[in-house]
Amino acid sequence: MENLEKINQLRKIINESKKIVFFGGAGVSTESGIPDFRSANGIYSKKLNRHFSPEELISHTMYLRYPKDFYDFYKKNLIYKDAKPNFAHFYLAKLEKEGKLSAVITQNIDCLHEMAGSKNVLKVHGTIDRNICTKCGKVYNLDEFLNFCKKEEVPHCPDCGGVIKPDVTLYEEGLNMEIFSEAIRQISSADTLIIGGTSLIVYPAVSLIQYFKGKNLILINKSSTDKDYLANLVIHDKIGEVFKKL
Structure with missing residues (x-):
């Protein structure tokens, strides 16, 4: 199926949906100039005479044992004060305002969804603010x-x-279960779940998909994921570009 045909199919699904939930990852924010932290280079620590991966640098162990290195990496690589919402953020806020979308569930810790006007934002990995x-x-x-x-x-x-x-939420830490439970509730009662800008490899957030019992599962991501087979519509493109075409 060509992309134009898929866009038309997505438009039809959105128009016919009564309760949409959006679940997004890093790809939603990269279009605002916030890089996926995994692409960041690790830093060299003289204390241990070794390089650390980004995952190690934002772990609970690093926070406790080497707080200076932790805070240095966190400030330089996870906070982007000048970032502005992109088309994806504004489109989702518009759907919520129209009563189509009931919640945005995000793995991102920035505040771009709120800046765009979204009200019900469930941030499963916490927030920089x-x-x-x-x-x-x-x-x-x-x-x-x-x-x-x-x-x-x-x-x-x-x-x-x-x-x-x-x-x-740092590596080695548990999620905020109050927020996670609300995300489960929202997904369980949705008729359409749109997943965008995520490779669906970060657990336990990715496990949220199993709670969807609705009609339409849409996956929008630049590259394929190992969950593509579950969806009834898959679009391999940037999430902002897809929403622009709508």
């Missing part, structure tokens, strides 16, 4: 967090001196 003191529990936004980072390599709470940790 929420940073919590590990001692007193006070919450700081991104600007406050970055201001603390300018003063010291490892940010501390001015109220109690505790370390301020980004509210993002």
Whole structure:
């Protein structure tokens, strides 16, 4: 099936759907200039005389044992303050406003969906805009967090001196089960699930697909995934470009 024919089929499915849920990954944000952190180079640590992979650098172990290296990598590779929403973000916000889309579930930690106008955004891996003191529990936004980072390599709470940790899910950490459970609820009751910009390899987020019992499963990604066979419509293209054609 040619892409134009697939776009027409997608348009028809969206028009006929009553409850759409969107599940997105890094590919949604790369079109806004936020690279997939896996493409980032690791850094060399003199302490251990070795290079670290990006996955190691944002692990709970790294945060505990080598906090300076952790915060340095986090600030340089996961925070993009100047990034702006792209067409995919705005299109999804439009669908929500029209009453077609009930939730955006994202593996991304940026705030581009909210900036585009989406209201019900379930961020299964947390968010850069929420940073919590590990001692007193006070919450700081991104600007406050970055201001603390300018003063010291490892940010501390001015109220109690505790370390301020980004509210993002690091490797070796469990997901926020309240958000994950709501994502399951949304997917379970959707008639159409659109999955975009994700290679569907990051667990446990990818396990959300198994809860979909609706009519239309759409996969939109630049490359093929090992879940393509489950979908009744697969489009290999950038998610923003596909939505533009609608």
